[in-house]
Amino acid sequence: MTQLKTSIARLVDGDQGQDLIEYGLLVALIAIVAIVGVSTVGNTIYTVFWSSIGQAV
DSSP states (O other): OOHHHHHHHHHHHOHHHHHHHHHHHHHHHHHHHHHHHHHHHHHHHHHHHHHHHHHHH
């Protein structure tokens, strides 16, 4: 039981995992922005091309 308390206290007091969490959040944010950006650009390109093709037919 004492070893468990010591391990938990070390996890709470330590900041070694903080960098890893920050990098993980940064990667997640970049991924979300990239997905939204690619989706928006893709939809815009799709709309522009298909509207011009539809007018030509």
